[in-house]
Amino acid sequence: MAVGQRTPDDASAPAQGWGLNTWDSPWLNFKFLLGAGIVLLILLFGLVGPFFWDTDLAYTGAGPLNKPPVWAEGGLPEHPLGTESNGRDMLAQLILATPSSLKVGFLAAIIGMGIGMALGSVAGYVGGWWDHVIRTLSDSAVTIPALVVLVVIASYVQMTDTTAMALILALFAWPGPTRLVRSQVLTLRERSYVRMAHLSGASALEIMFVEMLPNMLPWLAASLTGGISAAILGATGLEVLGLGPTRVPSLGLIINQATTNAALVRGLVWWWLPPIIILMVIFVGFFLMTIGLDEIANPRIRQFSSTRRERTAAGELPPVEPVEDGTAGEEEAALEVDDLHVHYFTPRGEVIAANGVNFSVRKGEILGLVGESGCGKTTVAMAILQVVQPPGRIVQGAVRIEERDLVSLSGRDLRRVRWRDLALVPQGAMNSLNPVTPIREQMADAILAHENIGRAELEQRILNLLNDVGLPERVIDMFPHELSGGMKQRVCIAMSIALNPQVIIADEPTSALDVVVQRVVAQTLLEVKERLGVSMVMIGHDMGLQAQLVDRIAVMYAGNLVEVAPVESAFAEPLHPYTQLLIESIPSIRERKPLNVTEGLTHDLRDPPPGCIFQFRCKHVERICRERRPELVERDDDHLVACWLYEPERHSLIELEEA
Amino acid sequence: MRGLTKEYVLQRFLMYLLTIWLGSTLIFVIPRLAPGDPVSEMVGRLSLDAGYIENADKLIASWKARFGLDAPIHVQYFRYWGNVFRLNFGYSLSHFPTEAWSMVSRALPWSLGLLTVATVLSFSIGVTVGSLMGWRRTPRWLQMILPSSLAFTAIPYFMFGIMLIYLVAFELDWLPATGAYSRRVDPGWNLPFIKNMLSHAILPVVSIVLTSMGGWALGMRGLMISVNNEDYFLLAQVKGLSPARIFFRYGVRNAILPALTALALGLGGLISGSILVEFIFAYPGTGYTLYQAIISQDYTVTQAIANLIILVTATSVFLLDLLYPFIDPRITYKRTMR
Ligand code: SF4
Numbered sequence: 001m002a003v004g005q006r007t008p009d010d011a012s013a014p015a016q017g018w019g020l021n022t023w024d025s026p027w028l029n030f031k032f033l034l035g036a037g038i039v040l041l042i043l044l045f046g047l048v049g050p051f052f053w054d055t056d057l058a059y060t061g062a063g064p065l066n067k068p069p070v071w072a073e074g075g076l077p078e079h080p081l082g083t084e085s086n087g088r089d090m091l092a093q094l095i096l097a098t099p100s101s102l103k104v105g106f107l108a109a110i111i112g113m114g115i116g117m118a119l120g121s122v123a124g125y126v127g128g129w130w131d132h133v134i135r136t137l138s139d140s141a142v143t144i145p146a147l148v149v150l151v152v153i154a155s156y157v158q159m160t161d162t163t164a165m166a167l168i169l170a171l172f173a174w175p176g177p178t179r180l181v182r183s184q185v186l187t188l189r190e191r192s193y194v195r196m197a198h199l200s201g202a203s204a205l206e207i208m209f210v211e212m213l214p215n216m217l218p219w220l221a222a223s224l225t226g227g228i229s230a231a232i233l234g235a236t237g238l239e240v241l242g243l244g245p246t247r248v249p250s251l252g253l254i255i256n257q258a259t260t261n262a263a264l265v266r267g268l269v270w271w272w273l274p275p276i277i278i279l280m281v282i283f284v285g286f287f288l289m290t291i292g293l294d295e296i297a298n299p300r301i302r303q304f305s306s307t308r309r310e311r312t313a314a315g316e317l318p319p320v321e322p323v324e325d326g327t328a329g330e331e332e333a334a335l336e337v338d339d340l341h342v343h344y345f346t347p348r349g350e351v352i353a354a355n356g357v358n359f360s361v362r363k364g365e366i367l368g369l370v371g372e373s374g375c376g377k378t379t380v381a382m383a384i385l386q387v388v389q390p391p392g393r394i395v396q397g398a399v400r401i402e403e404r405d406l407v408s409l410s411g412r413d414l415r416r417v418r419w420r421d422l423a424l425v426p427q428g429a430m431n432s433l434n435p436v437t438p439i440r441e442q443m444a445d446a447i448l449a450h451e452n453i454g455r456a457e458l459e460q461r462i463l464n465l466l467n468d469v470g471l472p473e474r475v476i477d478m479f480p481h482e483l484s485g486g487m488k489q490r491v492c493i494a495m496s497i498a499l500n501p502q503v504i505i506a507d508e509p510t511s512a513l514d515v516v517v518q519r520v521v522a523q524t525l526l527e528v529k530e531r532l533g534v535s536m537v538m539i540g541h542d543m544g545l546q547a548q549l550v551d552r553i554a555v556m557y558a559g560n561l562v563e564v565a566p567v568e569s570a571f572a573e574p575l576h577p578y579t580q581l582l583i584e585s586i587p588s589i590r591e592r593k594p595l596n597v598t599e600g601l602t603h604d605l606r607d608p609p610p611g612c613i614f615q616f617r618c619k620h621v622e623r624i625c626r627e628r629r630p631e632l633v634e635r636d637d638d639h640l641v642a643c644w645l646y647e648p649e650r651h652s653l654i655e656l657e658e659a
Numbered sequence: 660m661r662g663l664t665k666e667y668v669l670q671r672f673l674m675y676l677l678t679i680w681l682g683s684t685l686i687f688v689i690p691r692l693a694p695g696d697p698v699s700e701m702v703g704r705l706s707l708d709a710g711y712i713e714n715a716d717k718l719i720a721s722w723k724a725r726f727g728l729d730a731p732i733h734v735q736y737f738r739y740w741g742n743v744f745r746l747n748f749g750y751s752l753s754h755f756p757t758e759a760w761s762m763v764s765r766a767l768p769w770s771l772g773l774l775t776v777a778t779v780l781s782f783s784i785g786v787t788v789g790s791l792m793g794w795r796r797t798p799r800w801l802q803m804i805l806p807s808s809l810a811f812t813a814i815p816y817f818m819f820g821i822m823l824i825y826l827v828a829f830e831l832d833w834l835p836a837t838g839a840y841s842r843r844v845d846p847g848w849n850l851p852f853i854k855n856m857l858s859h860a861i862l863p864v865v866s867i868v869l870t871s872m873g874g875w876a877l878g879m880r881g882l883m884i885s886v887n888n889e890d891y892f893l894l895a896q897v898k899g900l901s902p903a904r905i906f907f908r909y910g911v912r913n914a915i916l917p918a919l920t921a922l923a924l925g926l927g928g929l930i931s932g933s934i935l936v937e938f939i940f941a942y943p944g945t946g947y948t949l950y951q952a953i954i955s956q957d958y959t960v961t962q963a964i965a966n967l968i969i970l971v972t973a974t975s976v977f978l979l980d981l982l983y984p985f986i987d988p989r990i991t992y993k994r995t996m997r
Contacts, residue, residue, distance in 0.1 A: 136677060140674055140678035140681055142927070143973065144682040144927050144972070145682075145931045145934075145972050148949070149682060149686055151934070151949060151965070152961055153685075153686070155953040155956075157689075171685070230928075233815050237815075237817075240935060255821070259821070264824060264825055264836075269825070276818045279815070280814050283813040284814075287812060287813030291877060294881070300885060304793070415900075416899065419899045423897070424894065424897045426893070431891060432890040432891050433894075434891045434909055435891070436913060436916070437908065445908070446900075449901065449904075479989070481989050
């Protein structure tokens with residue numbers, strides 16, 4: 001695709017564009033806001049408290065001893081939360097203690113974050129020796145049990161105030177942010193906009209603050225809230241052990257005094273419980289903020305929870321509307337796709353990714369399914385395989401292999417058909433093999449899921465399959481990372497023919513490979529197909545490659561099939577204006593290049609226009625094109641097209657309608 | 660190359676030494692960077708408690724000489740390292756003439772037992788819960804129940820422990836509140852003792868497990884969701900594998916690798932937290948002994964325990980590191996075959 005070309009998000013991944021509108025900004029995360037609210041309330045209690053309550057009551061001898069709260073028997077109204085064994089007023093103590101606990105946490109975490117950002121960006125940016133030293137240091141510092149060291153330090157150094165404590169706690173607050181910033185910088189450095197900024201001569205600091213920081217923000221914020229609560233926990237731990245500042249009231253110190261005075265045994269619940277409750281509320285607040293921020297930073301988690309919520313809200317899925325078996329006339333079809341509709345139910349509306357797609361694959365032929373990215377061809381492949389990912393769903397249609405509709409199958413019945421009748425050569429062979437299991441096991445489980453055979457036979461089968469695709473036998477014991485891209489793709493091809501399926505879906509099987517390897521893999525595919533007589537759907541955007549491999553070609557645009565024709569007549573005499581555009585954009589048939597279409601989609605997939613789907617980009621658009629959708633009709637021998645241009649009656653049709 | 664390579668083991672071993680060095684040095688250096696010195700500090704505290712101490716200057720000088728604190732700092736540092744290496748920390752100050760090391764080794768089994776059980780339980784429960792939460796095919800009723808196991812996630816172990824003591828030990832009187840076993844049973848391999856010991860361990864273990872498993876669960880959930888979106892996960896479905904096989908061999912198998920890394924990194928935090936749990940439950944492990952050594956100003960035992968805990972933590976992390984290449988074949992991989 002040309003740089004700067006406007007392209008819609010691939011319809012199979014509608015989540016990418018979420019959060020661009022302010023009304024569903026990811027920062028409006030419920031957990032995050034709830035947590036922030038809780039923390040603010042606690043902070044307010046500590047800050048506003050002194051104006052409403054006499055904090056001098058927090059010191060020894062300010063009132064009677066061991067009085068329960070006002071609502072209990074014996075409670076006094078002048079000490080609403082009771083007093084403890086030194087006559088100190090509980091409410092006054094809590095008001096004084098809360099902000100000091102929070103202050104330690106914030107201070108330590110912010111210092112740690114500052115150090116972490118500095119070290120992390122140096123490590124990620126400068127790399128080399130610096131990176132090595134910083135990474136090793138932070139990796140090992142992170143495993144040291146902080147409290148042990150803190151306790152020892154605190155036992156030597158009398159900590160007089162909270163600032164001293166925060167400084168010491170900050171010693172343990174930097175490794176986490178350092179590791180985070182380093183890995184973020186390393187990831188972001190590879191992004192195109194950062195590279196562009198680099199090329200345009202921006203300084204490292206500029207890139208860091210202008211290009212990278214905004215992208216790291218949710219991660220950094222999550223790390224900060226996590227760091228604050230860890231620091232509060234460390235401070236409280238020291239205070240509970242009696243090693244914190246003893247002259248300043250703190251929540252941990254109250255707990256320490258309560259436990260050392262046996263408040264638990266003596267039933268002085270109002271002494272030890274309130275500080276614990278306040279601390280728990282603080283921790284819950286920060287925890288909610290942290291997981292909320294995690295969701296903000298990681299859209300997959302957000303998407304996972306939202307599809308779950310949506311499914312629960314919608315109740316059970318409505319049954320897919322059955323389709324009358326209308327295309328039964330097609331004899332010798334290995335695979336029939338009948339009026340397939342796939343919609344993605346995104347929070348911002350229903351995206352129509354496949355709209356009434358109709359085609360069949362004849363026995364032993366390769367059908368090419370082409371179109372620019374985002375046209376829905378991968379969605380159709382996923383729908384055929386019955387693995388449309390939520391929030392997508394097949395809402396209508398049938399996918400038949402040997403008269404059996406896969407859409408209506410589920411559970412065991414579907415599993416039985418899978419791979420035995422319908423296999424896949426995936427798009428990204430790089431990532432389609434499980435990285436942690438050897439090839440043997442991954443090929444074996446496909447076979448064993450469908451057949452019961454002994455070990456020796458299984459082994460022989462796998463070796464034969466590897467042999468079939470031209471791989472050496474030792475590949476069987478290798479792991480995916482030990483293979484090159486082309487070898488991995490051939491393993492995938494070997495796997496796909498393991499059960500001699502009727503149909504193989506090849507989803508851009510050569511897209512991630514370099515040109516030489518592409519040719520080898522394509523050759524392997526062709527050989528396999530010839531030998532087994534298997535039918536294939538070859539998905540791709542590479543018209544040149546398609547021209548060499550496929551028997552018939554089906555062109556897709558914005559979720560609709562616009563032309564289906566034998567490959568010779570499609571190239572010699574393309575009917576649909578879009579197909580013509582695609583073919584014009586190939587410089588030479590010998591030279592394989594991806595589609596170079598000058599313009600992307602021009603309408604919103606959620607709201608297709610009435611009439612022809614291609615009308616905004618078509619040179620020949622007429623009035624009828626804007627009003628009525630053209631159907632896919634056979635205009636030539638085996639050559640189907642959905643375009644009004646080839647309907648001689650189109651003028652009278654529209655006049656008829658007006659009359 | 661798979662499994663352990665010499666390079667990898669060496670690298671991890673250096674890391675192991677670095678961690679120990681870093682931890683021990685922090686303990687050595689920071690107190691000396693601070694104004695004052697430990698002996699004056701101790702004597703100062705003593706005089707606060709007693710009101711007045713005669714000849715405080717002389718006392719400080721003699722104590723300094725006794726601990727070798729009058730030597731130049733680098734000499735002290737080398738001596739300190741000699742002690743750490745030989746695990747020789749001298750005599751306990753509060754329990755003279757017991758050796759510091761023998762006090763520590765008495766406490767160690769309790770802590771190791773408690774922590775191992777708690778960590779294994781919390782990690783395995785957490786990982787199971789998280790895997791199920793992050794899997795699309797988990798039955799809906801289970802999806803509704805599972806998040807409830809996160810209820811105590813944000814609460815520090817020891818606070819939960821205090822509440823458990825109050826509710827379960829004092830109010831309900833179901834389980835003993837403190838200690839590792841009762842005075843009335845004879846320590847040894849007999850049934851009453853073992854039963855008694857277990858009943859004492861329940862509350863500390865429960866307070867660690869219930870509060871820490873949520874963290875593992877949340878992490879594992881995120882990892883499972885990522886794996887759910889991987890191409891190999893999709894291919895496994897298309898292969899027609901059973902849901903159980905997909906879940907275990909393609910889901911959990913892959914998601915657990917980063918979770919194990921997180922376990923190794925989180926061990927220090929877990930041990931930190933357990934010190935407070937031991938304090939609250941008066942459980943006679945290293946954490947509690949450390950606390951007692953500190954309040955009785957037992958300088959040698961404090962040093963010994965702190966170094967030992969650092970050593971044990973680093974060793975556990977090292978062992979986990981050595982295990983890792985066997986679970987993830989990519990770790991020690993170097994070359995690509997063409
Ligand atoms: S129907 Fe009309 S707008 Fe659509 S492709 Fe044909 S001529 Fe163009």
